[in-house]
Amino acid sequence: MKIILKIFKKVAxxxxxxxxxxxxxxxxxxxxxxxxxxxxxxxxFTKNQLTSKLVFLVLM
Structure with a gap:
């Protein structure tokens, strides 16, 4: 949970x-x-495909 929040903050x-x-x-x-x-x-994250894939992989 904390890792996901950290990554989401960075992406945000x-x-x-x-x-x-x-x-x-x-x-x-x-x-x-x-x-x-x-x-x-x-x-x-339609503007940045790489970011969306990276975050989605981490969420899975």
Missing amino acids: NYTTLKKNKALLRMKRILSYTKLQIECIFKTL
């Missing part, structure tokens, strides 16, 4: 999102199913 900083917004998103994401998580990351 990388995509220039506000930290609070990113943490709220993270809490929401943790309550979703794997399929929903995949869809969310695809929409969040």
